[in-house]
Structures are given as structure tokens and as C-alpha cells.
Amino acid sequence: MARRRTGPTDAVRELVYQRDGGRCVRCGSVDRLTVHHRVNRGMGGAREQWINQPPNLLLVCTTCNLWFEDNPRDSYAAGWKVRRPQLPNEVRVLYPGGGLYWLTQDGALSMGVEAGR
Numbered sequence: 001m002a003r004r005r006t007g008p009t010d011a012v013r014e015l016v017y018q019r020d021g022g023r024c025v026r027c028g029s030v031d032r033l034t035v036h037h038r039v040n041r042g043m044g045g046a047r048e049q050w051i052n053q054p055p056n057l058l059l060v061c062t063t064c065n066l067w068f069e070d071n072p073r074d075s076y077a078a079g080w081k082v083r084r085p086q087l088p089n090e091v092r093v094l095y096p097g098g099g100l101y102w103l104t105q106d107g108a109l110s111m112g113v114e115a116g117r
């Protein structure tokens with residue numbers, strides 16, 4: 001039986017890569033990049049369509065991906081992680097340089113006062 005694919009599609013990965021400028025959103029590294037889920041998968045999470053959509057995904061290096069797990073408090077404060085029942089499009093993300101942005105469904109950053117949809 002084939003294992004079910006649970007990650008984002010290649011097209012979504014490319015959107016995230018372009019949106020985040022090919023750099024880790026925390027440290028700016030261009031090496032060892034991976035796609036991080038702000039709201040963790042698990043507990044059937046992969047069945048929720050937004051789990052693998054751009055507002056829930058960040059381009060990060062593997063070092064920062066581990067750092068998020070070790071530093072949940074700072075990660076939630078910066079929007080790098082999101083805690084249910086909050087949804088990814090309800091929490092802004094801190095980017096290098098100090099800007100806070102909403103992540104939109106179509107793979108863009110928004111500085112508006114309203115949550116991205």
C-alpha cells in the first residue's frame with residue numbers, strides 16, 4: 001500500500017520559497033532549507049487543507065526548525081509557530097529586519113491591518 005503523501009505540493013513549496021526570498025525567515029540562511037509548518041501536523045492535521053497552504057508554511061533552515069521546538073515561547077511570539085485554535089492566517093510573522101506580515105493564501109506577504117485571507 002502506498003504511503004499517503006502528507007506534505008505541501010511542489011507548487012506550494014515553490015510559492016513559499018519565492019515569498020520568503022530563498023532565505024530562512026529567522027536567521028536568513030540560504031543553506032539547508034526546509035518548509036516548516038507553523039501549526040504542527042499530526043492528530044489528523046494533514047486532513048485539514050490549510051495545513052499545507054502558504055499561510056501555514058515558512059521557509060526555514062534545519063537549525064531554526066529545531067530551534068522552534070526548543071523555544072516555543074519565542075516562536076509563538078514571533079508567529080513562527082501558531083497554537084490552535086488560532087489559525088495561521090490570524091497571526092502575523094516576524095521577518096528579518098523586524099517587519100510583521102500576514103501570509104496570504106496566494107503566497108504573498110501583506111502589511112495590512114486586517115488578517116490575510
Ligand SMILES: [Zn+2]
Binds near residue numbers: 064065
Ligand atoms: Zn535559520
